[in-house]
Amino acid sequence: MKDLRNWRRRKMTPRWFRTRRGTLRRGNTRLRRLAPAAWLAAPLLAALLLPLAVIPLHRDHNVPAVPEATAQPAAPELPAADAPQPEVSVYLSRSGQIESLPLEDYVTGVIAAEMPADFELEALKAQAVAARTFILRRLVAGDVSGVPVPGANVTDTISHQAYVSKDTLEQQWERGGKSAALAKLRRAVKETRGVIMTYKGKPITASFFASSGGYTENSEDYWSAAVPYLRSVASPWEKEITPNFKVTYTFSTAELLSKLGVSTASTKDSIPVSVESSERVKTQSLSASSGSSPLLKILSMTTGHHIKEISIGGVIFTGREVREKLQLRSTQFTWSIHGTQIEITTYGNGHSVGMSQWGANGMAREGKTATQILKHYYSGVSFNQVSTLLKK
Numbered sequence: 001m002k003d004l005r006n007w008r009r010r011k012m013t014p015r016w017f018r019t020r021r022g023t024l025r026r027g028n029t030r031l032r033r034l035a036p037a038a039w040l041a042a043p044l045l046a047a048l049l050l051p052l053a054v055i056p057l058h059r060d061h062n063v064p065a066v067p068e069a070t071a072q073p074a075a076p077e078l079p080a081a082d083a084p085q086p087e088v089s090v091y092l093s094r095s096g097q098i099e100s101l102p103l104e105d106y107v108t109g110v111i112a113a114e115m116p117a118d119f120e121l122e123a124l125k126a127q128a129v130a131a132r133t134f135i136l137r138r139l140v141a142g143d144v145s146g147v148p149v150p151g152a153n154v155t156d157t158i159s160h161q162a163y164v165s166k167d168t169l170e171q172q173w174e175r176g177g178k179s180a181a182l183a184k185l186r187r188a189v190k191e192t193r194g195v196i197m198t199y200k201g202k203p204i205t206a207s208f209f210a211s212s213g214g215y216t217e218n219s220e221d222y223w224s225a226a227v228p229y230l231r232s233v234a235s236p237w238e239k240e241i242t243p244n245f246k247v248t249y250t251f252s253t254a255e256l257l258s259k260l261g262v263s264t265a266s267t268k269d270s271i272p273v274s275v276e277s278s279e280r281v282k283t284q285s286l287s288a289s290s291g292s293s294p295l296l297k298i299l300s301m302t303t304g305h306h307i308k309e310i311s312i313g314g315v316i317f318t319g320r321e322v323r324e325k326l327q328l329r330s331t332q333f334t335w336s337i338h339g340t341q342i343e344i345t346t347y348g349n350g351h352s353v354g355m356s357q358w359g360a361n362g363m364a365r366e367g368k369t370a371t372q373i374l375k376h377y378y379s380g381v382s383f384n385q386v387s388t389l390l391k392k
Contacts, residue, residue, distance in 0.1 A: 086386065088106040088135060089154075091147055092165060093157055098151055099167075103135070104132075104190075107132045107135075108185055109169065110127075111131060114161060114357070122368065122369050122370045123357070123361040125191055125370035126360050126370040127208070127355075128188045129195050129197060129206075129383075130374070133196040133204055133206040134161055136389070137203035138160075146160060194387055196384055199229050204378060205230070207219075207355075208357060210350045211348045213306070214239065215234055215305050216233050228380060229378045230354055237359045237362020237365075238358045238362060247345065248345045249344045250344075251344070253337075254340075261315075295337070299311055299316065302331075310322060331351075333346045355374070363376065
């Protein structure tokens with residue numbers, strides 16, 4: 001398998017940008033309302049015959065059916081610079097307009113929004129491949145789930161992939177003193193041009209997230225279905241480099257139970273007083289004294305060392321339900337109780353399925369390439385070219 005960095009044939013012209021979004025204007029940007037994407041015409045879809053589902057990045061859509069193993073194809077050749085690109089139509093949530101642009105320009109806008117430009121180049125390249133794979137899977141499937149209007153393929157929010165518009169890149173990045181950063185992002189896109197990840201010859205669900213607490217999750221431990229390339233793997237790089245790796249939330253007992261929808265009447269005799277949990281996630285239960293029911297009790301853990309099921313006030317929740325109801329950063333958390341106050345401490349940020357962005361940067365700092373990063377976080381994947389896939 002050739003390294004992604006060896007696929008580059010030409011040097012690029014430096015340019016750069018920022019993730020903030022500004023007001024859209026019609027002069028330099030190809031904007032249109034409710035215009036269908038030309039390359040997704042019926043004949044092309046009929047030829048592709050790839051009925052795939054996509055999980056949004058946060059990400060609660062259904063996981064695709066489990067594919068069977070397949071032989072690993074050879075590394076793809078880099079296409080010519082003028083090779084035709086699919087067009088992506090993005091719904092811009094602030095303006096309500098649709099921006100249509102070539103695939104590679106769209107990928108640049110995604111990594112601008114999804115990953116800090118001061119990350120290592122190999123991490124940015126890994127993000128570019130993941131972002132390109134995510135949108136191509138959506139395009140070939142004709143999936144427009146989560147898009148509020150017809151004519152767009154995807155939104156610019158984290159429900160799909162965050163995206164910085166072309167107009168914002170030009171005004172606030174390229175002309176706003178961020179040209180060097182924009183150049184770095186464009187280099188990452190150019191050096192991975194057209195490269196996607198596949199499994200059984202089809203684009204994978206390239207989910208990613210900010211940082212793990214030390215391990216990623218199996219897909220079925222957060223979503224509903226097992227996907228062979230979304231397996232739990234060790235990710236030890238985040239702890240030392242991730243800002244706010246460890247975050248503590250404080251709730252009153254009544255507030256926590258209310259947010260979870262647990263009746264306080266059924267738990268008034270089981271609330272511990274000034275009893276602290278252990279510092280680590282191995283905590284199993286809390287109780288005020290022998291004979292009282294624990295307010296919080298871990299019932300099971302996932303392969304990735306996150307909370308799978310937990311009893312709170314006698315009601316059983318999944319770790320994901322607790323995370324979402326309490327708006328926590330992750331499902332890996334511990335707690336301590338001080339009188340009527342409960343402190344919950346989370347580790348990492350995100351659903352933990354797929355590629356850890358801070359983990360990717362940590363790997364790149366150690367000299368790992370984009371190929372090595374992606375093959376670590378997405379088990380058993382192959383690399384292919386967009387142009388090759390579209391010819392099938």
